[in-house]
Amino acid sequence: MRAIDLFAGAGGFSTGARMAGVDVVWAANHWQAAVDVHAANHPETAHACQDLQQADWRGVPAHDLLMASPACQGHANARGKEKxxxxxxxxxxxxxxxxxxxxxxxxALVENVPEFTKWALFPAWCAAMSALGYAVAPHLIDSADHGVPQHRVRLFLVCTQGKHPLQLTFEPRTHVGADSVIQFASGKWSPVIKPGRSTNTLARVAAGRARFGRRFVMPYYGSGSGLTGRCLSRPLGTVTTVDRWALVDGDHMRMLTAAENRGAMGFPDSYTLPTNHRQAVHMLGNAVCPPVARDVINALKESA
Incomplete structure (x- = not known):
């Protein structure tokens, strides 16, 4: 099976496809930095840096499977006020x-946030795919159910040629805790009690200690997991495009490293990331979890 990857980003869809034995023959993204990361990890794939809304599809290789992760920022609740x-x-x-x-x-497999189905033009989009002969089957999938140490619910639209939508089934996998990717000897630690630390952060640390003891993770920026964070034996909360999760170890704390975020997304430890931490986290937060892509593609192949 041959595939292409649209809005490929850091390469989560492509990595999952490779895990499933699929050849990714072409990948594209509008951001050169992301194309460079994808190319470093998938040198066998042809790459293009371009606005895909202006693409000339005649130059794209023939393929059996189209994978795509269109921009989610216009749909996600986290986008804030409509702009x-x-x-x-x-x-x-x-x-x-x-x-x-x-x-x-x-x-075609299309990944996005669940709110994608609430888009005013989603019915028109489905109608357009139907006019081309595709039946569209929405699947809501939590990455934690596929062995990824992160709860991340995403929409996968399984679009197949035919009249009837194809509903995929998956064997449940055991949940994996955040402790599987935490490296306590890494990162830049700082005292919990230090000048400038917000009272909200200190309150979350105190609540986490009371519930989980000395070691746990908690949302440092924004909300999530209530006020207490979560124990390390539980999958991490959703990895976002900016630093969100802090690790507490006794009287010290730090943000998760890029490598820990990579592990929480289900990428291999050998996967090359940008050296710039902010850029690496941004790409990871936008990515598809490779093990989820692997399982979706394998289920699709088995149903063929």
């Missing part, structure tokens, strides 16, 4: 329709 540029971000999903119209692959 004019969100219309442009939501419209990236139409590149999938354009590519499928030209190449007519046997299947």
């Amino acid at each position: 004019p540029h969100h219309d442009a971000l939501r419209s990236t999903a139409w590149a999938v329709v354009s590519a499928c119209e030209f190449h007519r692959p046997q299947a």
